[in-house]
Amino acid sequence: MKNCFLYSHGGSGNHGCEAIVRGTQKIIGRENMMVYSLNKEEDKLYGLDEVVNLGSQRIDYPRFNIKRIIASLKIKLFKDGSYAEKIPFDHLFSKYSSNDLAISIGGDNYCYDSYEVYKTLNKSFNKNGTKTVLWGCSVEPKFIDEKMEEDLAKYSLITTRESISYEAVKKVNKSTKLIPDPAFQLEKIELPLPKGFEVNNTIGINMSPMIMSYETSDGSAMKNYENLIQHIIDTTDIQIALIPHVVWQQNDDRKPLKALYDKFKDTNRVIMLGDYNCMELKGFISRCRMFIGARTHSTIAAYSTCVPTLAIGYSVKAKGIAKDIFGTYENYVLPVQTLSDKDDLINIFEWMKTNEYEIRNHLNNFIPSYKERALQGRTELEKLLGE
Structure with missing residues (x-):
């Protein structure tokens, strides 16, 4: 090669x-x-x-660079923008x-x-x-x-x-x-756990800012997450870890997760992780009891370490990966657009908890050959x- x-x-x-x-x-x-x-x-x-x-x-050429000038002329004279689209990458094509x-x-x-x-x-x-x-x-x-x-x-x-x-x-x-x-x-790195993160007795939750943009008939999709966390606190002894997986300024998981953390921080049952590289994040996710994730690669970190996982999905990738692992995406993928009832996440969480042993057993048997x-x-x- x-x-x-x-x-x-x-x-x-x-x-x-x-x-x-x-x-x-x-x-x-x-x-x-x-x-x-x-x-x-x-x-x-x-x-x-x-x-x-x-x-x-990309290479962004200055305004009066000859390539920029030629591109402008092609657009103005011939309505042809193909050269303008190509020039930021010319250094790759020439190499x-x-x-x-x-x-x-x-x-x-x-x-x-x-x-x-x-x-x-x-x-x-x-x-x-x-x-x-x-x-x-x-x-x-x-x-x-x-x-x-x-x-x-x-x-x-x-x-x-x-x-x-x-x-x-x-x-x-x-x-x-x-x-x-x-x-x-991907390899994982297991850093020391923060206070309040109990191995195999912590639910990992990942959200993306897009969650906050989906309004439902009974309020916002965000309300589903709030109700779920309150339900876990009221009915179990399980801890909750909020785990960001994308931290771009224009698309930052920490924003909706921080809103959740602020609402529940005084319960001493909810912690929020900081920013880590993907191997370190996988190390935290691998030590969760269950995982609920909006970002596809946060769920891949969970699947690949045999953690029972619910994908809050909105595209073909979430459905396709779950289908290939479990044979169906029903109960394993919940499109955020369908969160029409305030208890939708609670209901699917209870299904996961009821079937937790079977799900983990399936992952333990299936994932090694899949990886x-x-x-x-x-x-x-x-x-x-x-x-």
Whole structure:
């Protein structure tokens, strides 16, 4: 393999993105692998530069740079914005060519309808002779239109992380494989537990700011979380740990979690974790009795350490992963949009608690071989390059 590099990494403030990079590096097994990031300084903050080489994915040229001028003229004279879309990434296209392998690790970049930048990257790499891989992805089937079909067909290999996406994408690209998310291979680090975190008697809860935007007929989805925490306090001796997994300024789990913490902090039953890297977060999650998570990679940290898990899901990735692990996503995924009753989370929590032993037993039996399948990604890359 002449050159093998990762791109479309958004930055490690999203610890799911970080987990994908670390898991991929372990699977591929290459030292000094290059990762092109949208936020190198953020990655360094969490120590990612200790395991991979970091480069900048975008170069923003000054206003009067010749490339910017040409781009403006093309738009003004010919209504052609393709050059303007391409130039921030020219340093990548000029550096790599045939026999090189560009691996896009966005994960859920094709779950939404704003994928144009990834289409530009894929097209330009292919034009340069560089083979492309869409790695560990989910793809929302309803968004696969003619334009996306054309884009997906250009990838030399697509590895889908769950079967719902796989069934849709294999119709478009025959070089599509079903392989678990690379984060299932992420190592964990067990730091000392904070006061109030009881091993195997703590419910881990993760939320995203999007939760707060979903209003229901009986109030807000946030009310469901408040009612659940009050229910756990009133009816059990279980502790509660609020665990952020994305800490980007514009999309920070700590905001809704802090609102919950402030409401219940005086009970001495609720703690809130600070910010840690993805391996350390996995170490905390692994010592939970059960886990309820909105972020997909927070639930992957729980699944992969055999913790009974409920995904508060809103897209194909949550449903697909749960379906592949349990055979169904019913009772294992609760779309936040359906939180229409103030007791919805309480009811599903009680179901989990009733079936806790069976769920954990299933995970203990199933997850080891499932995690092992994530290693198949390396074999597929080697076959692609004839190694």
